[in-house]
Amino acid sequence: MVPDPILTAEAMRAAERAAFDAGVDPYELMERAGAAAAQIIWRAGHRRDVLVLSGPGNNGGDGFVIARILRELGVPVRVASLGDSRTASAQRARALWDGPVESLADAAPAAQLVDALFGTGLTRGLDAAVAERLGALVAHANHSYAIDLPSGVGTDDGVLLSVAPRFDVTIALGAFKPAHLLQPAADLMGRLVRADIGIAMPRDVHVLAPPQLRAPDAVAHKYSRGLVGVVGGSMPGAAALAAAAAARSGAGMVRRYDASPCEAGLHAIVHQQIEDPTVLGDALFAPRLASVLVGPGLGREEGAQARLGAVLACGRPLVLDADALTLLAGNVATHVPAGSILTPHEGEFVRLFGDLPGSKIDRALAAARITNSVMVYKGADSVIAAPDGRAAVTRGVSTWLSTAGTGDVLAGLVAGRLAVTGDPFRAACEAVWLHGEAAHRAGPAFVADDLLAALPAAIGSRL
Ligand SMILES: NC(=O)C1=CN([C@@H]2O[C@H](COP(=O)(O)OP(=O)(O)OC[C@H]3O[C@@H](n4cnc5c(N)ncnc54)[C@H](OP(=O)(O)O)[C@@H]3O)[C@@H](O)[C@H]2O)[C@@H](O)CC1
Ligand SMILES: Nc1ncnc2c1ncn2[C@@H]1O[C@H](COP(=O)(O)OP(=O)(O)O)[C@@H](O)[C@H]1O
Numbered sequence: 091m092v093p094d095p096i097l098t099a100e101a102m103r104a105a106e107r108a109a110f111d112a113g114v115d116p117y118e119l120m121e122r123a124g125a126a127a128a129q130i131i132w133r134a135g136h137r138r139d140v141l142v143l144s145g146p147g148n149n150g151g152d153g154f155v156i157a158r159i160l161r162e163l164g165v166p167v168r169v170a171s172l173g174d175s176r177t178a179s180a181q182r183a184r185a186l187w188d189g190p191v192e193s194l195a196d197a198a199p200a201a202q203l204v205d206a207l208f209g210t211g212l213t214r215g216l217d218a219a220v221a222e223r224l225g226a227l228v229a230h231a232n233h234s235y236a237i238d239l240p241s242g243v244g245t246d247d248g249v250l251l252s253v254a255p256r257f258d259v260t261i262a263l264g265a266f267k268p269a270h271l272l273q274p275a276a277d278l279m280g281r282l283v284r285a286d287i288g289i290a291m292p293r294d295v296h297v298l299a300p301p302q303l304r305a306p307d308a309v310a311h312k313y314s315r316g317l318v319g320v321v322g323g324s325m326p327g328a329a330a331l332a333a334a335a336a337a338r339s340g341a342g343m344v345r346r347y348d349a350s351p352c353e354a355g356l357h358a359i360v361h362q363q364i365e366d367p368t369v370l371g372d373a374l375f376a377p378r379l380a381s382v383l384v385g386p387g388l389g390r391e392e393g394a395q396a397r398l399g400a401v402l403a404c405g406r407p408l409v410l411d412a413d414a415l416t417l418l419a420g421n422v423a424t425h426v427p428a429g430s431i432l433t434p435h436e437g438e439f440v441r442l443f444g445d446l447p448g449s450k451i452d453r454a455l456a457a458a459r460i461t462n463s464v465m466v467y468k469g470a471d472s473v474i475a476a477p478d479g480r481a482a483v484t485r486g487v488s489t490w491l492s493t494a495g496t497g498d499v500l501a502g503l504v505a506g507r508l509a510v511t512g513d514p515f516r517a518a519c520e521a522v523w524l525h526g527e528a529a530h531r532a533g534p535a536f537v538a539d540d541l542l543a544a545l546p547a548a549i550g551s552r553l
């Protein structure tokens with residue numbers, strides 16, 4: 091499956107320039123974009139009157155193309171603009187529109203509203219009066235469409251440069267932009283659809299795609315399928331959740347190393363109570379361990395630090411989560427073995443890396459480079475980033491995941507997929523996708539334990 095690319099405004103312009111260099115006519119690209127968007131609006135099936143809001147740049151030009159095509163299809167259309175069109179393509183699109191052009195301030199509302207005010211060229215927030223008018227017209231409409239982006243959002247980082255309304259449908263032109271997936275802008279998109287405009291684009295940053303998984307082959311045995319070590323500490327519940335998730339991840343076997351006695355949990359999981367960090371270190375040298383997870387339930391006291399030290403020195407592929415990340419603050423660049431996977435939420439990320447510049451995607455990529463490890467930067471808009479510049483961003487994840495213990499489940503899944511695949515970026519992507527799929531299958535108001543039961547079916551859906 092070819093993943094959907096995510097491009098910044100500059101990367102989009104570079105793809106556009108490459109298409110022009112290859113002989114594509116600039117105006118032809120606007121026609122393609124406008125026609126694709128008009129088809130999406132037409133196919134939505136509401137034949138009621140449309141008001142297109144057209145801005146000064148090429149986004150506004152797309153709006154004129156959309157207006158013309160919808161009118162040709164028999165839909166009653168009006169256009170309101172913010173003033174003159176400033177680009178050659180937008181001027182040409184406007185010249186081909188043979189209806190009147192009203193002013194935005196005076197335009198009456200319509201049943202369908204198309205926002206083609208600003209797209210990737212927005213450099214600052216909208217004037218308050220324009221933002222207010224846009225909000226009022228969207229509120230009046232039964233169906234609202236944002237062309238490329240809702241006007242007012244920062245293309246590359248998803249911040250709100252001015253107040254912007256929530257749309258029913260957002261039509262991303264050519265590629266998704268970071269704002270389509272990153273919060274808070276992502277919340278305004280409604281149904282997000284991508285219109286193909288037929289130009290080549292880089293795909294190293296993309297939307298997280300469903301993984302292609304495989305059932306174990308005939309010669310598989312528990313060790314060939316991957317032995318996962320889960321190093322717990324003072325809070326056994328979190329380590330139990332993580333170990334149970336690892337056990338249902340497709341890995342062959344899970345071994346838990348706890349500091350204190352704890353309840354059995356799954357019978358399939360082997361428990362070893364080891365308090366002494368030196369003995370723990372010896373146990374972790376077992377060459378069959380295909381991955382080791384530390385963090386969930388580790389605790390933060392002195393003993394926890396010694397257990398973390400044993401894990402960091404064990405030489406096995408590592409997944410570092412929760413308390414392990416907190417204990418690493420200040421030392422992350424020097425103490426994390428290259429090739430590990432780190433799974434911080436926002437608070438942990440900031441404790442580890444401080445105030446890095448750029449979007450959440452930029453920050454995740456920078457952190458991946460700093461640690462030479464894969465970053466799973468969690469949240470409603472989780473970003474998985476690799477030190478080589480690849481990144482995947484989640485889309486449409488269940489907000490019911492914002493409940494205690496779901497991060498422990500994810501960490502166990504990541505360790506499990508790492509044991510199965512041996513590839514940190516792939517493992518992280520598979521785990522995050524399966525976690526989201528399990529959440530969808532678990533429905534509303536689930537608890538973290540419910541995700542465990544949904545995991546085998548989530549895996550089954552990708553075989
Ligand atoms: N790239 C591609 O492959 C394709 C791109 N296409 C389309 O082009 C769109 C990008 O077009 P674009 O670059 O002309 O920018 P756009 O968003 O229309 O606005 C820029 C204008 O607004 C102005 N301006 C900025 N902020 C402002 C503010 N707050 N308040 C007032 N004015 C403000 C700014 O001038 P400034 O004042 O900053 O000098 C400039 O005049 C893209 O989203 C997509 O729809 C498709 O047609 C085909 C394929
Ligand atoms: N609002 C949200 N929408 C979707 N997913 C969320 C949201 N908030 C958190 N998540 C996801 O839920 C999990 C929470 O992990 P974490 O914060 O470590 O919680 P815990 O430590 O309680 O297990 C992560 O996978 C994160 O991406």
Ligand SMILES: [K+]
Pocket residue numbers: 149205206207208209236237238239240241
């Ligand atoms: K727009």
